Amino acid sequence: xxxxDTRRGLLTQEHPYPGRxxxxxxxxxxxxxxxxxxxxxxxxxxxxxxxxxxxxxxRLVRRAMKRxxxxxxxxxxTFSLLHAVDxxxxxxxxxxxxxxxxMIVLADRYVYTAFSRDVARGVHPAWVRALYGFAPRPDLALxxxxxxxxxxxxxxxxxxxxxxHEAGMDLGLATDPAQSFRLFQSRVLDIYDQLTQEFDLRxxxxxxxxxxxxxxxxxxxxxxxxxYERPRRAEAVDGGR
Amino acid sequence: MAAGKSxxxxxxxxxxxYLKTGRLPGHLIVIEGTDGVGRxxxxxxxxxxLELDGYAVSNTGWTRSPLLSxxxxxxxxxxxxxxxxxSLLYAADxxxxxxxxxxxxxxAGFIVIADRYMYTAFARNMVMGADPIWTRELFxxxxxxxxxxxxxxxxxxxxxxxxxxxxMDYWESGMHLALGNDIFDSFKRYQGSLIDEYNVLAREFxxxxxxxxxxxxxxxxxxxxxxxxxxxxxxxxxPAAQRPGSNDRARRRS
Numbered sequence: 473x474x475x476x477d478t479r480r481g482l483l484t485q486e487h488p489y490p491g492r493x494x495x496x497x498x499x500x501x502x503x504x505x506x507x508x509x510x511x512x513x514x515x516x517x518x519x520x521x522x523x524x525x526x527x528x529x530x531r532l533v534r535r536a537m538k539r540x541x542x543x544x545x546x547x548x549x550t551f552s553l554l555h556a557v558d559x560x561x562x563x564x565x566x567x568x569x570x571x572x573x574x575m576i577v578l579a580d581r582y583v584y585t586a587f588s589r590d591v592a593r594g595v596h597p598a599w600v601r602a603l604y605g606f607a608p609r610p611d612l613a614l615x616x617x618x619x620x621x622x623x624x625x626x627x628x629x630x631x632x633x634x635x636x637h638e639a640g641m642d643l644g645l646a647t648d649p650a651q652s653f654r655l656f657q658s659r660v661l662d663i664y665d666q667l668t669q670e671f672d673l674r675x676x677x678x679x680x681x682x683x684x685x686x687x688x689x690x691x692x693x694x695x696x697x698x699x700y701e702r703p704r705r706a707e708a709v710d711g712g713r
Numbered sequence: 714m715a716a717g718k719s720x721x722x723x724x725x726x727x728x729x730x731y732l733k734t735g736r737l738p739g740h741l742i743v744i745e746g747t748d749g750v751g752r753x754x755x756x757x758x759x760x761x762x763l764e765l766d767g768y769a770v771s772n773t774g775w776t777r778s779p780l781l782s783x784x785x786x787x788x789x790x791x792x793x794x795x796x797x798x799x800s801l802l803y804a805a806d807x808x809x810x811x812x813x814x815x816x817x818x819x820x821a822g823f824i825v826i827a828d829r830y831m832y833t834a835f836a837r838n839m840v841m842g843a844d845p846i847w848t849r850e851l852f853x854x855x856x857x858x859x860x861x862x863x864x865x866x867x868x869x870x871x872x873x874x875x876x877x878x879x880x881m882d883y884w885e886s887g888m889h890l891a892l893g894n895d896i897f898d899s900f901k902r903y904q905g906s907l908i909d910e911y912n913v914l915a916r917e918f919x920x921x922x923x924x925x926x927x928x929x930x931x932x933x934x935x936x937x938x939x940x941x942x943x944x945x946x947x948x949x950x951x952p953a954a955q956r957p958g959s960n961d962r963a964r965r966r967s
Contacts, residue, residue, distance in 0.1 A: 481847070532784070532788060532793065532798065533784060533802075535783065535784060536780055536781050536783075536784040536805075539780065540780050545779070545780055545809070545813070546780075547729075547732075547808070547809075547812045547813075548729075548731050549729060549808045549812065549854050550780060550805050550808050550809050550812070553801055553804050553805035553808055554805055556801050557798055557801040557802055557805060560795070560797040560798045560801055561793075561798050563797075564795050564797065564798070593731070594730055594731025595729075595730065595731070595854075596727035596728070596730050596853070596854075598727060598853075599726065599727045599850070599853045599854065602847065602850035602851070602853070603850070603851060605844070605847050605850070606797060606844075606847065
């Protein structure tokens with residue numbers, strides 16, 4: 473009947489938009505959001521028009537997500553579907569229009585987060601790939617690879633407690649949050665490593681210092697901006713070159 | 714297909730790999746049919762009849778999950794949904810009811826009567842122009858029902874029924890598709906297309922079709938006959954040693 477393995481939808485084709493889509497992935501505490509922020513600053517300083525969008529940030533499912541998490545109502549499947557609703561909503565309103573307008577879209581986490589986390593929670597890998605079959609392929613998908621202990625140190629250094637779902641506490645792997653985090657996020661890491669091959673993610677060593685990583689990021693971004701034409705600014709519209 | 718043979722039930726696609734369902738001795742009966750065709754009236758009549766016969770019954774309906782019904786209603790009111798987010802929200806609502814309501818009831822040996830099932834999403838998405846293969850893959854986690862009863866009606870017979878009832882509503886008239894400004898014309902076109910899709914699905918998925926142009930009583934009597942026949946066949950398919958409470962069985966009409 474359904475052969476989801478043979479179809480990966482738009483993720484396997486180049487997107488048709490004049491803009492550029494750059495995404496970052498990595499486990500919590502990998503430093504990917506910091507790197508994306510620095511990239512955003514750099515691009516803006518060079519005069520590019522940039523739109524930043526974050527995983528699980530749409531208003532549409534905020535309440536359901538909150539309620540589900542609080543009451544522990546979420547199953548791996550509803551967890552996955554709610555994130556897909558969030559993604560579809562942001563794709564419609566925040567990602568595709570700027571890409572069509574020729575802007576640069578920076579996405580903090582993309583479908584690969586679902587492919588790793590949701591599968592680590594137990595949903596079928598073919599199902600979650602089919603679910604996100606409508607997602608355009610990024611021009612550059614960065615993966616910030618970091619060992620568990622490094623990310624755990626960073627997270628515990630920055631804030632007092634690990635978040636429930638981030639530590640995979642919903643799976644009942646361990647009662648101690650740090651131990652649960654180790655177990656759950658090592659599953660996630662293993663899957664990311666497989667995705668790196670499958671989807672051609674560009675790996676950045678996230679153990680290095682921040683400026684060194686940012687240098688690597690900027691070099692990779694410069695490559696995908698080759699041949700990119702920025703949208704004209706309003707004042708330049710009437711033919712002034 | 715990945716099937717839980719031991720469940721006596723089959724998954725539609727990949728199912729829920731992380732879930733240990735155990736045996737599901739209950740029965741999953743779906744009532745499908747377009748808006749206003751009289752599904753809920755018929756379900757209200759089926760339930761006490763089954764209970765008199767000694768069956769425990771659990772009802773479940775589209776967009777009634779505690780997790781998402783508010784979100785769906787609000788989003789509809791705000792007109793911010795696309796066919797993509799619509800489909801995904803419905804799927805999430807369905808998954809919530811499947812895991813928290815339908816599967817536990819089936820495990821406990823109930824008859825679950827579902828007012829609409831994934832076929833409603835299949836029909837609507839076809840009309841709204843979503844990728845049909847994607848829609849089907851989306852529901853790969855669903856259980857295949859034991860029996861699908863389809864209330865079939867033509868759009869000309871549907872119109873007076875809806876107008877005598879709660880009237881034509883924005884969504885059921887497909888006004889979101891902007892087929893025209895006239896709600897009557899839009900209703901006829903949208904419901905006409907939906908019914909066409911249901912009719913195609915009825916053949917593909919082996920629905921039991923019941924002519925819904927007739928009186929409530931006549932429809933109910935047809936439904937009961939089909940439910941009885943299904944329950945009898947599922948009893949016959951059950952080895953005597955495993956009775957009572959019909960267990961793993963061959964699928965009806967197979």
